[in-house]
Amino acid sequence: MSETEPGGPEGAAEVPAEEPAAAAAEPAQPAAEAPEPGSAAPSDGTEATGAGAPDGPAAALTGDSRPSAQDTARSAPRRETGDGGDFTRYQQARQQNALNKLKRSAVANGSGSAFYAEQLTLGGDSGVEIQVLSVSSLTVAQQLDSHQDVDQQSQMAARLAAQHILVLAGQPGSGRQSTALTLLAGCCPDDRIKILHSEAQGILQTLCQRADDLLTPGGFVVDLDDQPLKLSTLETLGHLARKHRAFLVIIGELGRVDPDRLRPHAFEHRRPAVGKVLAVHLRRLLAGHPGACPHQDCTTEHTTAFTARMLDSQQVQRTLDGAPSVRSVVEFAEVLAQSIHAEDTSLGDVIGQWRDRLRRLAKQLLQVPAETSHGPVLDPHRQAFRIAYAFFHGHPLSDVFEAGEVLSATVLPRYETREPAPTNHVFERELDQLIPQEMRASGDAMSGGRTDDNPRCARLVDEELMHAVIEVVWHDYDSLRDPLREWLTALVAGPLERIRVRAAHIAGILLSHDFDSVYRDLIRHWARKSAAYRQSAALALEMAAHDPRMVGRVRAQIRSWLSSPRWEFQDSAARAYGTLVGAQDVPDTLWALRELGTRPELAFSSSVAFSMSWLYLAGAPGPTADALDRWITSDNDHLTKHAIRTLLILSRYGAGPDRRDRPVLADTAMTDQDRADALVRLWRHALMGQDSSTRAWDLLRRWLLAGDADKELAAFLEVLVPRICARPLSLRAGFYLAMWAGRHPDSRTIRQLRDQPPKEGAASGSAS
Numbered sequence: 001m002s003e004t005e006p007g008g009p010e011g012a013a014e015v016p017a018e019e020p021a022a023a024a025a026e027p028a029q030p031a032a033e034a035p036e037p038g039s040a041a042p043s044d045g046t047e048a049t050g051a052g053a054p055d056g057p058a059a060a061l062t063g064d065s066r067p068s069a070q071d072t073a074r075s076a077p078r079r080e081t082g083d084g085g086d087f088t089r090y091q092q093a094r095q096q097n098a099l100n101k102l103k104r105s106a107v108a109n110g111s112g113s114a115f116y117a118e119q120l121t122l123g124g125d126s127g128v129e130i131q132v133l134s135v136s137s138l139t140v141a142q143q144l145d146s147h148q149d150v151d152q153q154s155q156m157a158a159r160l161a162a163q164h165i166l167v168l169a170g171q172p173g174s175g176r177q178s179t180a181l182t183l184l185a186g187c188c189p190d191d192r193i194k195i196l197h198s199e200a201q202g203i204l205q206t207l208c209q210r211a212d213d214l215l216t217p218g219g220f221v222v223d224l225d226d227q228p229l230k231l232s233t234l235e236t237l238g239h240l241a242r243k244h245r246a247f248l249v250i251i252g253e254l255g256r257v258d259p260d261r262l263r264p265h266a267f268e269h270r271r272p273a274v275g276k277v278l279a280v281h282l283r284r285l286l287a288g289h290p291g292a293c294p295h296q297d298c299t300t301e302h303t304t305a306f307t308a309r310m311l312d313s314q315q316v317q318r319t320l321d322g323a324p325s326v327r328s329v330v331e332f333a334e335v336l337a338q339s340i341h342a343e344d345t346s347l348g349d350v351i352g353q354w355r356d357r358l359r360r361l362a363k364q365l366l367q368v369p370a371e372t373s374h375g376p377v378l379d380p381h382r383q384a385f386r387i388a389y390a391f392f393h394g395h396p397l398s399d400v401f402e403a404g405e406v407l408s409a410t411v412l413p414r415y416e417t418r419e420p421a422p423t424n425h426v427f428e429r430e431l432d433q434l435i436p437q438e439m440r441a442s443g444d445a446m447s448g449g450r451t452d453d454n455p456r457c458a459r460l461v462d463e464e465l466m467h468a469v470i471e472v473v474w475h476d477y478d479s480l481r482d483p484l485r486e487w488l489t490a491l492v493a494g495p496l497e498r499i500r501v502r503a504a505h506i507a508g509i510l511l512s513h514d515f516d517s518v519y520r521d522l523i524r525h526w527a528r529k530s531a532a533y534r535q536s537a538a539l540a541l542e543m544a545a546h547d548p549r550m551v552g553r554v555r556a557q558i559r560s561w562l563s564s565p566r567w568e569f570q571d572s573a574a575r576a577y578g579t580l581v582g583a584q585d586v587p588d589t590l591w592a593l594r595e596l597g598t599r600p601e602l603a604f605s606s607s608v609a610f611s612m613s614w615l616y617l618a619g620a621p622g623p624t625a626d627a628l629d630r631w632i633t634s635d636n637d638h639l640t641k642h643a644i645r646t647l648l649i650l651s652r653y654g655a656g657p658d659r660r661d662r663p664v665l666a667d668t669a670m671t672d673q674d675r676a677d678a679l680v681r682l683w684r685h686a687l688m689g690q691d692s693s694t695r696a697w698d699l700l701r702r703w704l705l706a707g708d709a710d711k712e713l714a715a716f717l718e719v720l721v722p723r724i725c726a727r728p729l730s731l732r733a734g735f736y737l738a739m740w741a742g743r744h745p746d747s748r749t750i751r752q753l754r755d756q757p758p759k760e761g762a763a764s765g766s767a768s
Contacts, residue, residue, distance in 0.1 A: 087610055087613060088652070089497050090497055090501075090535070090610075091614075092497075093497035093498040093500070093501045094501055094539075095201065097498060097501040097502045097505055099502075099505050099509075099543065130196055130197070130198045130203060130206060130207070130210075130214065131195075131196070131197045131198065132194055132195075132196060133194060133195040133196075133197065134193075134194050135181065135193045135194060135195060136191075137190040137191045139181075140181055140185050140193060141190065143181045143182060143185075144181075144182060144185055145284065146178075146280050146281055146284055147175075147178050147179070147181075147182045148175075148273070148276050148277050148280060149272065150175065150179055150269060150271070150272050151270050152267055153179065153182075153183075155267070156168075156179075156183055156267050157183055157186055157187075159264065159265065160183050160184075160186075160247060160249065161186070161187055163238055163242075163265065164238060164241040164242045164245075164246065164247050164248065165234065165237055165238035165241050165247075165248045165249075165250070165265055166183065166248070166249050166250070166265060166266075166267070167229065167234065167249075167250045167252060167259070167262055167265055167266035168180060168249060168250070168251050168252070168266075168267060168269040169252050169253070169254045169257040169259045169262075169266055169267070169268055169269060170251075170253075170254050170269030170270065170271070171253070171254055172253065172325070173271075173325020173326060173327055173328070174269055174270065174271035174325065174326060175269075175271050175272060175277075175326035175327075176269050177221065177251065178326070179269060180221045180249040180251060181193060181221065183249055184219030184220075184221065184247055184249055185219075187219060187247045188217070188218050188219040188247055189218070192216075192217065192218030192219060193218060193219040193220075193221070194219070194220050194221070195220070195221045195222075195223065196214070196220055196221070196222045196223065197222075197223040201227055202227075203222065203224065203227065204222070204224070204227075204229065204233050204237060204250075205233065207222070207237065208233070208236050208237060208240065211240040211243075211244065212244075215240060215241065215244040215246040216244065216246060217244065217245040217246060218246060218247070219246070219247045219248075219249070220246060220247065220249070221249050221251060222248060222249070222250045222251065223251050224250060224251060224252040224253070224256075224257065225253070226253050226256050227256065228252075228256050228257065229250065229252055229256075229257045229262065231261060231262055231265075234262055234265055234266075235265075237250075238265065254268060254269075271325075271326050272326070274320045274326070274329045275311065275320060277326055277329045277330065278310075278311065278316075278320060278329050278332065278333050278336075279307070279311055281329070281330050281333035281334075282307050282310065282311075282333045282336060282337060283307055285333060285334060286303040286306070286307060286340065293341075298341070302340075303340065306340050310336055313347065315347055315348065315351060316336075316347075316351075319332065319351050320332070335350060335357075336350065358462060358464055358465050358467075358468035359468045359471065359472060361439075361465065361468065362390075362465065362468040362469040362471075362472040363472050363476060365386050365390075365436065365439055366386065366387070366469070366472060366473070381404075381408045381434075382434055384404050384407040384408035384412060385400070385404040385408065385434045385435070386434065386435060386439065386469075387404075387469065387473060388400050388401075388403040388404035388407060389404070389434075389435050389439070389458050390439075390460060390465060390466050390469035390470075391403070391466065391469070391470070391502070391506055392458055392499075392502060393458050393459070393460045393463055393466045394457060394458065394459070394463075395457060395458055395498065395499075395502065396457055396458075397455065397456050397457065397458060398455065399458075399496070399498065399499055399502075400458050402494075402496075402499070403487075403491060403499060406487060406490050406491065406494075407483070407487045411483050411487045411490065412483055414483075414486075415479065415482060415483050439460065439461060439465070440459060440460070440461060441459035441460060467509065470506060470509050470510065470513075471513060474510055474513055474514065475513070484510075485521055485522045488503045488506060488507055488522065489522070489525075489526070489533075491503035492504060492526065492532060492533060492536040493530075493532055493533065500532060500535075500536060501536075501539060503536065504535075504536035504537075504539035504540045505539065505540070505543045507522060507523065507526075507536070507540040507543070508539065508540040508541065508542065508543020508544045508546075509543060509544075510522075511523065511540060511541070511543070511544035511550065512543075512544050512546075512547040512549075512550055515544070515550065515553055519557070523537050523540050523541070526540070526572075527561065527568065527569055527572040528566060528568040528569060528572075529568070531571075534568065534571055534572045534575055534607075535575050537572050537575075537576075538572055538575035538576035538578070538579060539579065541554045541557060541558060541576050541579070541581065542554075542576065542579035542580050542581055545579075545580060545581050545584075546580075551584075554581060555581060558573050558576045558577065558581060559573075559592075561573035561576070562592055562595065562596065567599075567601035567602065570596055570599060570601060570602060571601075571602055571605050571607050573592070573596065574593065574596045574602060574605070574607040574608045574611055575607045575610070577589045577592055577593055577596075577611045577615075578607070578610055578611025578612075578613075578614040578615065579614070580618075582611060582614075582615060583615060583618045583619065583620065586623050586624075587623070589611075589615060590615075590623060590624070590627045593608055593611055593612060593615075593627075594627065594631070594639065596608055597631065597636075597638055597642045598636050598638055598639060599638070600638065602638070603638045603641065606645055608642045608645075609642050609645035609646040609649055610649065612624060612627070612628065612642070612646045613646055613649040613650050613653075616646075616650055616664075617650075617653065617664070621664075621668055625668065625675060625678060626678075628643045628646055628647070628678070628682065629678035629681065629682075631643035632644075632678075632681050632682050632685055633681065641689075643682060643685070644682070644685055644686045644689055644692050645692075647665070647682045647683070647686050647696075648686065648692060648695055648696065648699065650663075650664060650665050651663055651665055651699045651703070652699065653665075655667035659710075661706045661709045661710050661713070662706065662710050662712075662713050663703055663706065663713075665679060666679075666703065666713060666716060666717070666720075669716075669720070670712065670713075670716045676720060679720070680720065680723045680724050683696070683700070683724040684724055684729065687700070687724070687729055687732075688728075688729065697736055700721070700724075700736075701736070701740050703717060704717060704721070704740070704747065704749045704750050704753065705744060705747055705750075707749035708746075708747050708748055708749050714748070714749045714752075717749060717753070718749070718752055718753060718756075721733075721753055722753070722756060734754075737750060737753055737754040738754060740754075741754050
């Protein structure tokens, strides 16, 4: 979170300038299985050692007092005001930088083939941008030729034909897209199939709003990525699909999309038998091989025998058992087909080559040639830009240029001796020369210089190549470790939130490779610097916790920060609890945040309020609201201030993509009287607080304006607001309502409340 919040006596959380109707940026969801919480015995509260594994985490001193190469900044002051930053912008940056794959595997998805012949971009009123990608008839034919039926595929086809909508919930890499294209090909012409995708949340809600523009007679694959799906949204889309004679197949992740709750429209998609997938692709690849093979003795009988031998091989079967995805099996078939004339004794080498292909490609991309057409002086820039291109996969090229320039021109010269000094020839740095074709996705650049991305983005041939480059840079180039740490440190101090988040995620991936070294020389120093660094340290630990092997160590480290006597580490712990690590164990997280919230050292920080807000939005509104109610009535003044800050943050968030105009806090209180009573207490404290009243009154005005577009919300507010504004707030409320009525003469909700007589007594449980 950036240091953009205006400093004030209490450092209340700044809120963005848009109306409360704006959609809430949903945080990343908790992992499906909550790991065992690690109980760390604190020492100095700075580092959890290798003993902090799930079996017995413990915190201990590192014994290393020397600063790292990049730790040159001055120590942060003991207290900070306004260090929270913009919660909404930070949430959006986290979504854009979602990277949940930590285990590098050369057999992971991605073959570099492009499915799309053209791409259009349409933006809805909600600001969600949808990419419409047309699938060629040739691609559909290839899919039909090689597709293997999955369980219940006949029932899927019948449901799609009858209702025009279907949901496939399965793990990425299980062949969902191939099944979707096959099902759509049975309902519409091959040349009328498109894929809809959006990096932002709310693609289905935007599709409902823009159905007249987006839906045409034909088939559509809607890629939800990791977004959830509600039955009401699904039924609305089904009605619109039938109206426009369109067929929709929605692809979602199992867990985020529950087939049992969405029946009869949804099916669990299990991957087909990988042996059959290998067989069909191997036969397809070798079908025309004898005619093009230079070996004179290569015949159809030879290819048939080779195929049978590979399918019967125990080595091949053991390799298939470890294949993580259907797409990886397709790639394995390609590698085997290329070794048709190799000796059987070399099969192990072929399998090893396939397993390690991305790592070898990464090493090849980073090698320094002895001589280039431009001389050796451009090599450092070329290497730096390739690293930046890989690390910032999916980001606009402007981010790649900026990050690459920091590495090439600012960081690397401190570690290299360059004689003679390089001459800067601007036109020698063309993208096609800096980034080789085997590194870029085939859809990255179109013919004639036209690009589909706007802005144009970095696209790797395989997103797993990013993880391979990270591992190669860290493990195979020892002299790159210090520059890499310094580069990441410079990036997390930059002005762009999305660059800071990605740099923190890269640090988290490095933690999964070498926790002790990366924590000691990088993360620990971030955790005791300014707010931007502390937030990056928390995100790095969150990223590392995606690796099941690291969960115990991460939780032990956060608990060690909590127990530290240094307020910077305590603040870093508060920020870390506002991540997936905190959502995995909500009771423990609420206990820890309460413990941190009582400490005077964090009274001027918004980190506790941000983490409480994230926890509320991440799927634990009930326990979080109960905790806030206890905080607002607590004898500890610091807890009361953190509860008010949390209210000021959450009051800006909508109830979801399908109810953007309704504040999320009001939505939960409309059906729960206890929640409504707690909300009254929160609002009264905020409206009477010396440091929060101005902002709270303005947010209450926005709630009332939102009620003009929501009759249920208006009816709720007409009961709730008089309770909030009971004495001693009645005179001030009358003043504000009269002023708002003049500013918003068309607001029925404000007019209705202005005309109500003031409450005679104070609301129960109100602030004095």
